[in-house]
Amino acid sequence: MIQLEFEKAEKRFQGKTALRDLTLSLEGEKIVGLLGRNGAGKTTAMKLAAGFLKPTGGDVRAFGGPVFNSLLASANTIYLSEDTRFPYTLTLGGIIDELARAYPNFDRGLATRLMDYFTLPSFMKHASLSKGMRNTFNLIAGLTARCPLTLLDEPLNGMDAAVRKDLTSVLLKEFIEAPRLIVVSGHQLQGLEDLFEEVAIIDKGRLLIHEEADAFKERFKRISGKADAVGAATEGLRVLSRRQSLPGMEETVIEMEPGTALFAPSGAGLTVSSLSLNDAYIALTGGMEGGIDRVYADTARKVKP
Amino acid sequence: MSTLIQPARLSRKDAAVRQITRNLASRPGIVGSLLALQLAGMLFSISSSDDSSNAFGNLNIHIQNFNSDIIIVLTLAWAFLAPLYLTGRDSFESDMVFANDRLTRHFGNIGYLALIVLAGSLTAVLACLTVLLIPLLGSREVLLPEFGPWGLSGHALIMFTVLLSYALLAAGLGYLIGTLLGLSRLLVIGLFLLGLIFLGVLDDTGWHLLGRFAHFLFGNEQAALLLIKAAGASAILFAIAVISSNRQEAGA
Structure with missing residues (x-):
């Protein structure tokens, strides 16, 4: 069973604390909403979980060890946000090829069909897409990579209502097809919130609440x-x-x-x-x-x- | 039907090989710039050849000097600059999207650099020879210069070995500087200044470190020895780059 653990994790950037004393344990196959206002520390927490950042204090663990600089964690984790930079010379089709090479469970057929459905031409370059289209592609790539730990940072930003609705269905179908731990962060998650089994709320760099989504709402x-x-x-x-x-x-x-x-x-x-x-x-x-x-x-x- | 996803294991070797393949697929500009520079070097060599003619009775000797040094210089400049691009922050961040750790990324990059430097040295030698052999395309009889005991192929082999040695050194230096720049520009400037002061102090005390090192590296009678020493020195440069950036953060 997949487990992601933050143990008193702390992250400082040039003296400014972005995340402090975060202790949070997420385990099992579920969709978790990581919520918080702008600057609350969500993205920092996601990047720590992805192994992109090294905690200044404490520990972030998954797959039996610290995630920072772990090949095992990297091979089983995908983190995508609107700032994700793919090699700029690659077309969308080329990125899909590289993702298929990198992640063993990647469903290339599904990715291609979803790209067709959302009218993302495979010859286009990632950098030339609009914000909404870039996020649509990122979400498709993130979900079809089928990594045990899928981290999606603000995945619905810039999308129109119809695309949001469709992608929410994609997220649900993908979760049913291949259950995994999906952490979705953001502050504009209308439509996705019904999918959350748990929510974790971060405010000013600290964990405010972590509990079942329904109990929280009630x-x-x-x-x-x-x-x-x-x-x-x-x-x-x-x-x-x-x-x-x-x-x-x-x-x-x-x-x-x-x-x-x-x-x-x-x-x-x-x-x-x-x-x-x-x-x-x-x-x-x-x-x-x-x-x-x-x-x-x-x-x-x-x-x- | 639901399929529970099991964590996949990935060996360092596979991750490094994938990094090499990804570099080949996603960074065509590196190889493209090499070809463009060598073609430009060839054109420059051909167009800047100087001619002189001497007539002795019925004998007319036409001497045409081709200088293909520009191809070598451009190839070495490319070998230094290509790793700067490969180690840049953008490249690092896009590499980390795929299954990788810092070490396998470095191994993949170094393997890729070794491959393209090898190929670049080979094409540079071929380009130099092409420039040299252009006069043969004419119908007149050509007297080629003396190439030493092993003839043209031996000359080409020595040229290739020497160029490869210098290119490996340039690539190692470029990779180290690029990696350090990715960590901190201030660090590079600081190290450069410290290095200058250190070398200056040593020079003042009569211990010419840089000169001794250059003599050790380049003062060889045999090209093969130069290649071994250059490969060793560039391996040290790559190793320093790998060790110094093993904690580099993406998206910080």
Whole structure:
């Protein structure tokens, strides 16, 4: 069974800490979402897992040993992001040939058919593709390489809705066809979030949460209604964000303790709804209470920053 | 039907051979630039030959001097520059996308360089000979220069051995400098300055290290000895490059 372990992993770049004290264990065949805001440390964590970067402290292990500079880990791991640089003289067909040579489980037939489906001509150069097409190709390459550890960094960036939908299906079908540990990082993962079995959330270089995706989602509720009713209902609860939706109306996101249920008082006109995974992690890692509305309100009231 | 993926094992030898093949497929510019430079060298040699004629009664001697040194110089420059491209940050990062570790990447690159330097030296010698033999295409009788006891083929063999020796050294030096540049440009400048100071201090004390090393390397009577020493020296340069960059990070 594939296991990827971060043991107190730390990474500093020229004195700036990108990742600190990350202890995270991912094991088994599943799709894991690695979520976080820009600059949270997701890409650093992915590059450490791929063996591209050497941890400044701690350890990152897979396939029975440290991944940095390990041929075994490299032969069984593929990491693709929009910054991935393939040899620029190679055409897409040439890259597919090289990937097939490098990775023993690579499904060249499927890769070719998917390229045809997504209208990626094999004679084109990787560098000449648009951002969306480049990411589409990278995702196809990453999935059809069928590595036991597949790391996809921001795979859906720049894609239109139709392509996102199709590629989400490809990801699911590929996982069913060849189960493996797929780690998908990003902050624009709408559509993919239903595929996640687990989520790990990184914020400011630290691991905030690692748990099953459904259990994580269930902890967050959005309560909306009249401001005083919402205030009364959420008293004593952990409020993550509060914003005025309309004059006199409020919308609040709360985080509940695991295993607890929320009972909204009847007749108070409150609406309680669940959050999508995306909204839940945004609420969890959000900035100041009140969000962007608060910034405008404070500016209007001339409150000193 | 689902198929659970099992981790694959890859030997260092296979990974290095794949790196060589990948270099051949994805870096055609390296071989292309060699051919272009040697062709340019040939054209320059032919066009810059100087003629002189002497007439003695019925005898008319036409001396045409072809200097093919430019082909050799361009080939050596290429042998130094090609590894700089091969060891650049872009090349390193694109190599790391494929199944590789730092060591197998270096082995593959060094194997590839050895192959193309060998081929480049051979084509350079052939280019020089072609330039030399061009006058034979005319209908007039040609008196070729003295080529030594083994004739033209012996001359060509010695030329090839000497050129290969220098090209291996140039490639080793280029590979080391390129690798160090990939790690840090400041490091290269610092090492260069330190090296100059060190050599200067040694020169002042009467211990001419560079001169002694050059004499050891190049002061040979036999071409084969030069090749052995040059291959050894370039192996040391490659080894320093491999050791110094075994912790290089991709995408840092």
